[in-house]
Amino acid sequence: MAADVWSVTSYKELRRDGLEVERWNMLHPTEPPRVPYLTRCLAGAPGVFVAASDYVKALPDSVARWFPKPPVSLGTDGFGRSDGRKALRDFFEVDARHIAFAALGALVREGQLPPEVVRQALKDLQINPEKVNPMTA
Numbered sequence: 001m002a003a004d005v006w007s008v009t010s011y012k013e014l015r016r017d018g019l020e021v022e023r024w025n026m027l028h029p030t031e032p033p034r035v036p037y038l039t040r041c042l043a044g045a046p047g048v049f050v051a052a053s054d055y056v057k058a059l060p061d062s063v064a065r066w067f068p069k070p071p072v073s074l075g076t077d078g079f080g081r082s083d084g085r086k087a088l089r090d091f092f093e094v095d096a097r098h099i100a101f102a103a104l105g106a107l108v109r110e111g112q113l114p115p116e117v118v119r120q121a122l123k124d125l126q127i128n129p130e131k132v133n134p135m136t137a
Helices: 011-027 037-042 085-091 096-109 115-124
Strands: 050-052 072-074
Touching: 011 037, 050 096, 072 096, 096 115
Parallel strands: 050 072
Antiparallel strands: none
């Protein structure tokens, strides 16, 4: 199974662009509508979307409406109890294992994969579904 990985250099700029396009479209209803940059980039992209941030989930959520379909947002909501970036990402479940697992779970929910795949991924990726929620720990 293949995946495309995109890097977001500024959620703030993506949001600003989306809001600017929406404003322009609202004020120019007789003109052909403009399309936000994020929407243009992801147009026609198959599969599911996982948006991860080393900051709060609110950042990817702030641009979710311009995705072709709602993304799964991952972020480091809460107070970090880690000595480095790797430990931070593990604690808040935004490391590579959790990103892959989020994508598989979304594909199962869409009916694109059988549930057995995500059950096996729990084991293979060593993810504990009973771990205390890092947002409340």
